[in-house]
Amino acid sequence: QKEVEQNSGPLSVPEGAIASLNCTYSDRGSQSFFWYRQYSGKSPELIMFIYSNGDKEDGRFTAQLNKASQYVSLLIRDSQPSDSATYLCAATTGGTSYGKLTFGQGTILTVHP
Amino acid sequence: DADVTQTPRNRITKTGKRIMLECSQTKGHDRMYWYRQDPGLGLQLIYYSFDVKDINKGEISDGYSVSRQAQAKFSLSLESAIPNQTALYFCATSAGQGTEAFFGQGTRLTVV
Secondary structure, three states: OEEEOOOOOOOOEEEEEEEEEEEEEEOOOOOOOEEEEOOOOOOOOEEOOOOOOOOEEOOEEEEEEEEOEEEEEEOOOOOOOOOOOOEEEEEEHHHHHOOOOEEOOOOOEEEEE | OOOEEEEEEEEEEEOOOOOOEEEEOOOOOOOEEEEEOOOOOOOEEEEEEOOEEEEEEEOOOOEEEEEEEEEEEEEEEEOOHHHHHHHEEEEEEEOOOOOOOEEOOOOEEEEO
């Protein structure tokens, strides 16, 4: 089982819609969670981080964390064609490899006009 | 100049050759990582280092080795390259537990 898993996608939404991206993690000791966006051929860039249960909002982006269910999600409101990219979920692990940063396989999002 | 610099940016090498990918950073971070990216597989962790004397294997370390020459430098070596090591390689740094990782521009490696 991968330590961080994302819904496989690809995900296609119309412009203006809400895009919902999901991620689960296996290590209950994980403390910190990140969402990165990666355009084709480019480096990943941070969109959001979340440490506590609940929602965290930043502009059109909302990250949600449920530690009991080991679930992290990212909502993108009013999706724009420029949001089309691969979205990577990441978590820092606990236990003997404390602080190791592990990524999921990514979800490709396409926002069509 | 980029805070995290990878060299080379692109490399084509032959099967069986030894190759080194280099990463240097000016962010003053202790933690450095090497990841490999293949289509549909996200970022797979190869090795990570939390300080100069701390080196750890990641998910896919077989066929790779690393050297942390200084706080600012972390190199990845393929001792005998094989075609299935063709991929995009990223170096990243972070300041500490729970902090954002910053990525280099990536190295596209092709093994023929």
